[in-house]
Amino acid sequence: MLSSILHSPNFQSLSQDTICNVRQRIRAKYDPARTREIDRPRKPFISELHKKSESVRLTNSTALVIPEYPRKEFDDADQPFRKNIVKDTGRERRRKNQERYQIRQRKLVEDLGLATRMLRDEIQHLKSKRNNISIGNSTQITLQMVATEYFRVFRHGFVEPDGSRIAELDFLRFSMAPDLDAGTVFGFEALVRNWGVFSQFFQDVRVYLESVEQTTEHSLLARTTTSVTFTEITLRDAFLYQGHQECDQQERWVHIAGKLLGQRLDMQGSVQFTWDSSNHRVVGLISQADMITPLLKILGNVEDVSAVFSNARITAECNLVVGKYLLEYPLHC
Numbered sequence: 001m002l003s004s005i006l007h008s009p010n011f012q013s014l015s016q017d018t019i020c021n022v023r024q025r026i027r028a029k030y031d032p033a034r035t036r037e038i039d040r041p042r043k044p045f046i047s048e049l050h051k052k053s054e055s056v057r058l059t060n061s062t063a064l065v066i067p068e069y070p071r072k073e074f075d076d077a078d079q080p081f082r083k084n085i086v087k088d089t090g091r092e093r094r095r096k097n098q099e100r101y102q103i104r105q106r107k108l109v110e111d112l113g114l115a116t117r118m119l120r121d122e123i124q125h126l127k128s129k130r131n132n133i134s135i136g137n138s139t140q141i142t143l144q145m146v147a148t149e150y151f152r153v154f155r156h157g158f159v160e161p162d163g164s165r166i167a168e169l170d171f172l173r174f175s176m177a178p179d180l181d182a183g184t185v186f187g188f189e190a191l192v193r194n195w196g197v198f199s200q201f202f203q204d205v206r207v208y209l210e211s212v213e214q215t216t217e218h219s220l221l222a223r224t225t226t227s228v229t230f231t232e233i234t235l236r237d238a239f240l241y242q243g244h245q246e247c248d249q250q251e252r253w254v255h256i257a258g259k260l261l262g263q264r265l266d267m268q269g270s271v272q273f274t275w276d277s278s279n280h281r282v283v284g285l286i287s288q289a290d291m292i293t294p295l296l297k298i299l300g301n302v303e304d305v306s307a308v309f310s311n312a313r314i315t316a317e318c319n320l321v322v323g324k325y326l327l328e329y330p331l332h333c
Contacts, residue, residue, distance in 0.1 A: 143220050143275040144212070146175045146282050150271075151209045151222070157199030158192060160331070177281040181274075183288075184319050189331060191285065194320050196329045201238040201314070202228035220273040226289045226318065227267070230260045239312045249307075256304050265294040267318055289318035 153168050160166070173188050182191040199205050210223040228234075235241040235257050269289030276283045291314075295305045313321050320326065 141175050141280050143218075143273060143282070146172070146275075147212065147220055147222055147271075147273050149175075150273075150285075151207065151224075154195055155207050155209075157202075157205030157207070158195035159199050160196060175280070175282060176285070177276065177279065177283045180282065181284045181286070183286045184322055185326075190326075193326055193329045193331050196331060197320060197326055198314075200329075201234055203231045203234070204229050218275045218277060220275070222271045222273070224269045224271060224287075224289070225266055226269055228265050230263045230265065232261065235260065238314050239308055252304075252307060256299065256308060259298055259304075260295075260308075263298050265291065265298075267291055267294060269318065287319070290316075291318050292316050 149171055153172060169188075169192065176188045176191075178188075179186060180188050180191065182194070185191060185194060204227075206227040208225040208227070210225055213221045213223075215221050241253055241257055267289035269287065271285065271287040273282055274284030275281075292305060295308065296302070299305055299308070309316055313323065313325065315321060
């Protein structure tokens with residue numbers, strides 16, 4: 001019973017020969033040298049094919065090496081040519097930019113000119129429309145309205161070379177009598193022509209309305225300040241500077257002209273309006289301005305002031321002397 005415990009259940013089917021041929025394993029002896037050889041780190045494995053391909057690559061790269069040329073000398077010799085190319089390119093670019101800028105500027109000027117002309121035409125149209133409305137209601141026109149419009153139209157004198165300001169005159173023409181008494185001349189057209197010639201004689205004409213006083217039921221007095229500048233045209237055409245041929249007068253006029261040339265005169269004056277209530281028209285318009293006082297301040301003596309007006313086309317009250325020269329003004333009324 002005990003002997004069966006020490007054997008496997010099928011030990012009787014096992015051959016004794018097989019068991020006898022089994023050799024017992026022997027433990028290997030410890031060899032320190034072999035252990036060191038195993039523990040030494042191994043070199044990476046490189047196949048023969050890899051070695052050959054690497055060798056061919058190195059050989060080819062060595063054969064294809066490009067020799068070094070003196071790059072510095074080559075660049076220095078080529079540098080002026082490159083600079084010229086860059087300079088020419090920049091000059092051409094700037095020229096084209098300048099041309100485009102000039103084209104834009106010309107286009108802008110043309111557009112502004114067109115817009116200005118359209119605006120002027122619109123202003124003239126609106127002024128004519130306003131004047132027509134006022135003219136259509138002539139019974140509502142008052143003396144104050146006429147005086148206000150008069151100083152608005154002639155506040156800078158009257159320069160009308162092309163007839164562009166005719167529309168501004170419509171209201172005044174209708175509100176003044178055909179036989180208007182304007183002091184030295186009669187009629188509305190003669191009054192306007194006087195303003196035109198006066199504005200040619202003097203530079204930068206300015207008329208300032210200081211105050212308005214209703215003196216009577218049919219009369220109105222406006223206080224004014226008229227400011228003008230003396231120029232060569234003023235001395236030649238208004239005071240006939242070249243008309244003095246005598247030597248003594250010529251020397252005196254040279255002295256006077258030197259003092260007056262470029263001077264600004266501020267003249268105190270007035271405009272008297274007379275109203276016809278039955279026809280609702282202005283029948284009288286008398287204006288005057290004191291030229292003596294500012295001329296005395298500039299010239300310093302009465303003799304020179306008297307010499308200035310001795311042969312002038314303008315009076316000391318700043319009114320033009322009647323003459324054929326007035327008819328030469330191109331009035332498009």
